[in-house]
Amino acid sequence: MVKWLVGLLIAPVVLVSGVYVLTPGELRISKLIAANVPSAGVSRYLTDSDQWIKWWPDSNNAFVEHNVYRLDDLTFHIENAWFNQGMNVVIRKRGTDVKSTINLLPLALDSVSLLWKCSLETSDSPFERIKRYQQAKDIKEKISEIFDSLETFLSKKENVYDLHIEHGRVKDTLLASTRTTLTEYPSANEVYSLIGSMQHYISERGSKEINYPMMNVSRVDSSRYHLMVAVAINKAIKENGVFENKRMVPGKLLIAEVIGGTNTIEKGFIQLENYMNDYQLTAAAIPFQLMITDRIKQPDSAKWITKLCYPVY
Numbered sequence: 001m002v003k004w005l006v007g008l009l010i011a012p013v014v015l016v017s018g019v020y021v022l023t024p025g026e027l028r029i030s031k032l033i034a035a036n037v038p039s040a041g042v043s044r045y046l047t048d049s050d051q052w053i054k055w056w057p058d059s060n061n062a063f064v065e066h067n068v069y070r071l072d073d074l075t076f077h078i079e080n081a082w083f084n085q086g087m088n089v090v091i092r093k094r095g096t097d098v099k100s101t102i103n104l105l106p107l108a109l110d111s112v113s114l115l116w117k118c119s120l121e122t123s124d125s126p127f128e129r130i131k132r133y134q135q136a137k138d139i140k141e142k143i144s145e146i147f148d149s150l151e152t153f154l155s156k157k158e159n160v161y162d163l164h165i166e167h168g169r170v171k172d173t174l175l176a177s178t179r180t181t182l183t184e185y186p187s188a189n190e191v192y193s194l195i196g197s198m199q200h201y202i203s204e205r206g207s208k209e210i211n212y213p214m215m216n217v218s219r220v221d222s223s224r225y226h227l228m229v230a231v232a233i234n235k236a237i238k239e240n241g242v243f244e245n246k247r248m249v250p251g252k253l254l255i256a257e258v259i260g261g262t263n264t265i266e267k268g269f270i271q272l273e274n275y276m277n278d279y280q281l282t283a284a285a286i287p288f289q290l291m292i293t294d295r296i297k298q299p300d301s302a303k304w305i306t307k308l309c310y311p312v313y
Helices: 002-022 039-047 049-054 126-154 157-161 188-204 262-278
Strands: 026-035 063-065 068-071 074-078 086-093 096-108 111-121 165-169 174-182 214-221 224-232 244-247 252-259 288-291 305-312
Touching: 026 126, 039 049, 039 096, 039 111, 039 157, 039 262, 068 126, 074 126, 086 126, 096 126, 111 126, 126 157, 157 165, 157 262, 165 262, 174 188, 188 224, 252 262, 262 305
Parallel strands: none
Antiparallel strands: 026 111, 063 068, 068 074, 074 086, 086 096, 096 111, 165 252, 174 224, 174 244, 214 224, 214 288, 252 305, 288 305
16 A cells, blocks of 8 residues: 555656656757759748748648748748848747748759758746647647658759750751841731741742741830841841841750740740859850740730740850
8 A cells, every 4th residue: 555655656756757858958840851953043932932832731721921821730930031041930839939940051053951940948847848849749740841842842943943944055056137126025016027028038048947936135225125036047148238147156055935925935034044043054145035836826925835045155
């Protein structure tokens, strides 16, 4: 009987002691992932919280409000500040806030690691200590789920750049070209009118076009646009001051196909330039659109197929 009573008294002491032994005063949580993507490409996604929906788990129920996402019963409040390759995320559960940081760790030009970490202070109370342990366990599981989803997303470069970018080479090196200046962004009718005039001139000089027409539009100033169109030809034409031959160096070429109108095309070129900057590539010549779809025959710009081409070193 005495042994039973002693055991009954000792058991709570052993249990409480076990809580203190097994649960440290500070609970540290971390999750590390890696991706074969330049650090600049990853940081653009992290600093723009509107992009997080693209890789957040359970994206249908994720968005709460600007800079706030949900995963089950936890909310993640993203702070906009970007400091020393890192940012803060406040994790909230039932009114309790836990501050965490995401750090971006460049490994090489085309690879990076991401580390998400936080810590929770426990309490002198064994019951509160157990509660904090369970909270830390929950946070660790959610952080792992979120980062695993991000790692999968970053494994495909087309997710990072919104384009499937290929490395090719300039094959059509002899072009017939012409140019003009307009007061507004050129319409499809203006572009194809210029192309039509050039095609007629090429045909009359015994040359033949061998690929889709191409164009480049650049803004001169607030009221003028510079339009250049060209077609690849099988032999040089006689120049007349309006139509001229142009030679392209058979060098490297970034290629990406897009479907859509002018806005889609412009966004595509921005992403190509992001890619060039991230991988430290230099422009070798002006970029151009290879117009796969005849935009006169297909007036719906949402259906235009265009190859974006950027010569690079």
